[in-house]
Amino acid sequence: GVGTSLIAGVKWSIQERERRQARELEELVELTDLGQLFICDEQSRITRWSAGCAELYGFTSEQAVGRVSYELLRAQFRRPLAEIQAALYRDGRWEGEIIHHRSDGRPVTVVAVWALHRGEGRAAPAILKVNIDVTEQKRIQASLRENEQRLQASFDNAALGILEVDEQDRVITAN
Numbered sequence: 001g002v003g004t005s006l007i008a009g010v011k012w013s014i015q016e017r018e019r020r021q022a023r024e025l026e027e028l029v030e031l032t033d034l035g036q037l038f039i040c041d042e043q044s045r046i047t048r049w050s051a052g053c054a055e056l057y058g059f060t061s062e063q064a065v066g067r068v069s070y071e072l073l074r075a076q077f078r079r080p081l082a083e084i085q086a087a088l089y090r091d092g093r094w095e096g097e098i099i100h101h102r103s104d105g106r107p108v109t110v111v112a113v114w115a116l117h118r119g120e121g122r123a124a125p126a127i128l129k130v131n132i133d134v135t136e137q138k139r140i141q142a143s144l145r146e147n148e149q150r151l152q153a154s155f156d157n158a159a160l161g162i163l164e165v166d167e168q169d170r171v172i173t174a175n
Contacts, residue, residue, distance in 0.1 A: 036110075037130040044068045047126070056133055058103030069129065073100035084114075088127070092116045100131070109135045 036056050039048040049064040057064075057073065064072060070081065076099040077084060088094040094114045099107050110131035117126045155162060155175050164172040 035130065036133065037128060038064070038069065040069050040127045040129060042124050042127075044070060044127075046072070053131075056102070056108065056131070057100065063103075075100055088114055088116055092118075097134075098131075107135070108133055109138045 035050055036052040037050050038046050038053050040046055046064045046067055046069050049059070049061040053064070054060055059072065069075070070077075075081075078097060084094055084096065092115065094112075096112055097109060098112050099109050101107055111134050112132075113130045115128045115130075117128060119126075155173075158175055162175045164174070166172055
């Protein structure tokens, strides 16, 4: 009886630990699903598409999974894709800016971080791709550059002489 009780207690303890780990894993999956991330295989076919990506790009998981990521998103890279992939496989990581296109055709500029996973027991590597939408920041930067250029043109072409001086009355700029 004691032996049976001991075995049952150990079995119950193991099952409880497995249930706790399963709950923790579910919570982790739910949290990562909020982010703008997806997972691809070696051929860049999407194997996992988060709710965050569905929200950003407008493609459902059913529309995205199985598709080649850069084709689905009509990606525009600043460097050749082969060069980026070579860096990813050499360093295990790549970061850069990409222009993607939403399901409605609108462009989205993202800062992308790709991480290569060659885990033990995996038949093939997986690539985690995390994207941060910087479209609005890029628009603001472009607007600031345009305003600066207009201000500079006004300064350079002003009918009156304009001097910019520092606290010691030294000329910094003049038109």
